[in-house]
Amino acid sequence: MKQWIYGRNTxxxxxxxxxxxYELVFLKGNRNDDLMELAKKNNxxxxxxxxxxxxxxxxxxxxxxxMALIDGYxxxxxxxxxxxxxxxxxxLLVMLxxxxxxxxxxxxxxxxxxxxxxxVIIGKNRSVGLTPTVAKVSTGAIDYVPVAQVTNLSRTLDKxxxxxxxxxxxxNEKAQDYREVDYNMPTVLVIGSEGYGISQNVKKHCxxxxxxxxxxxxxxxxxxxxCAVLLYQVYHSRHPL
Numbered sequence: 001m002k003q004w005i006y007g008r009n010t011x012x013x014x015x016x017x018x019x020x021x022y023e024l025v026f027l028k029g030n031r032n033d034d035l036m037e038l039a040k041k042n043n044x045x046x047x048x049x050x051x052x053x054x055x056x057x058x059x060x061x062x063x064x065x066x067m068a069l070i071d072g073y074x075x076x077x078x079x080x081x082x083x084x085x086x087x088x089x090x091x092l093l094v095m096l097x098x099x100x101x102x103x104x105x106x107x108x109x110x111x112x113x114x115x116x117x118x119x120v121i122i123g124k125n126r127s128v129g130l131t132p133t134v135a136k137v138s139t140g141a142i143d144y145v146p147v148a149q150v151t152n153l154s155r156t157l158d159k160x161x162x163x164x165x166x167x168x169x170x171x172n173e174k175a176q177d178y179r180e181v182d183y184n185m186p187t188v189l190v191i192g193s194e195g196y197g198i199s200q201n202v203k204k205h206c207x208x209x210x211x212x213x214x215x216x217x218x219x220x221x222x223x224x225x226x227c228a229v230l231l232y233q234v235y236h237s238r239h240p241l
Contacts, residue, residue, distance in 0.1 A: 003072040005135050006063035013140030015042050023069040027054045030065025073130040076146035081119035091186040095121040097202050098193030102128050106137025107224035113141035115231040120147045157205040160188055167206040170226055171198055175209035183237040191227045
């Protein structure tokens, strides 16, 4: 199914990577001359329209005056993600339990692309999917980080653990400092929802809990920020200076 994607950086990635674009539309009066020139160089036709017609398709999102109609983003079967991990690489997956904010998912995909994450796993229910907002916030990372959508996260963790993965949960209860763990092992990093954290069922299937020290007055970090801190710790553990 086709969908409208918007945002300057996202559209630039689409054009640069020669993604099939069915329609490319610019909002009249916006400063997107550089993208228009890039479209011309890549033989992509575009049109310019007024605010009313543009808003009908782009809605209230921060579209930055440009949008494109492309094939919708597909989910990747988990088996395909696992089989595509290069031999000799320590596998690294991120599981998101009940994440609902598309801005958080987009930011997490961006960090995953930067830290050698092999794939992201989300639930089919009560979870944000691959929306235009996710694509925009990811600034193109959505094209490089495969996302699997599964029916049952707990069963998926069980399957992964049987294949040698360790499930590391970002969870306060009975946790150790995230810097104490050696992540040189097949790892599934589990991040909970913005409001409720990791569900009880998923918690039961995790091997260890890690906590990020909080020296200030607030008691938690944004889900995408916490995920970024942990992923860079994994990266540091695997690629020490």
